[in-house]
Amino acid sequence: MTIVLRYVDNLGFVKEIFIGVVHVKDTSSLTLKNALNEIRGQGYDGASNMRGEFYGLKVLILQENDTNFYVHCFAHQLQLVVVAVAKKHDDVSEFFEQISLVVNVVCASCKRKDLLWEQARQRVQKGLCSGEFETGRWLNQETTLVRAGDTRWGSHFNTLTSLMKLFADVLVVLEFVKVDGGSLANRQQASGILAYFKSYEFVFTYI
Incomplete structure (x- = not known):
């Protein structure tokens, strides 16, 4: 699993900093949660293992720390929007x-x-x-x-x-x-x- 810090600087430019690569044995929500447990804010796509209402990674993290926040990756959202608009x-x-x-x-x-x-x-x-x-x-x-x-x-x-x-x-x-x-x-x-x-x-x- 690749960990990247994405933020917007004072000029409004999106910056991405490569943090590192973490080995995970699988991509289940619990495994990813354990690997990301020390990170305050996370952003991921809309897959069920990420944002699932009951067993998604977002839910598992918020159950232990409600100060964390979930952000559906804006780049991924933009791609979905472009595809949807093109189909219209x-x-x-x-x-x-x-x-x-x-x-x-x-x-x-x-x-x-x-x-x-x-x-x-x-x-x-x-x-x-x-x-x-x-x-x-x-x-x-x-x-x-x-x-x-x-x-x-x-x-x-x-x-x-x-x-x-x-x-x-x-x-x-x-x-x-x-x-x-x-x-x-x-x-x-x-x-x-x-x-x-x-x-x-x-x-x-x-x-």
Whole structure:
């Protein structure tokens, strides 16, 4: 468990100071309580083991020391708000639903994942031979599509970044599924995604 002190300075800037890493055998509320028992104020996310009404970490701490206070992590709240607001916009909501479907279809089997990886490998190899890609440490690392999570808005950014890097390779996999998908539903999904990629809504939202 990582312990970080977060506060706002006199200028209104949020500061974070790394305190240390504490080993915990599990993430149950009681175990976390014992590890945090000496800390006056805590801030965590809204998971049930943290803010549960009866057995959450917040309740266990307040039972022994009512001067402590619980703060639902503001950064986490902001991420939840951004995701909720984005879903209220029809085009943005449709966009991320389609992106989620892309990840599901392309990464649905080892065969498709292998095809994605092989296409990326060939593309990078060709780029290196032609001088289009630079060589160096940490460059041209193997990657895959990243699934977005509603509780982490940053994961949506990672999903889009991975799709940008692998877009040409993803198209190859989708064309493969469109023709040789294991079921009619799979072929229809791939065909629908490819059609969406050519739409004005996708291009406008993605760019």
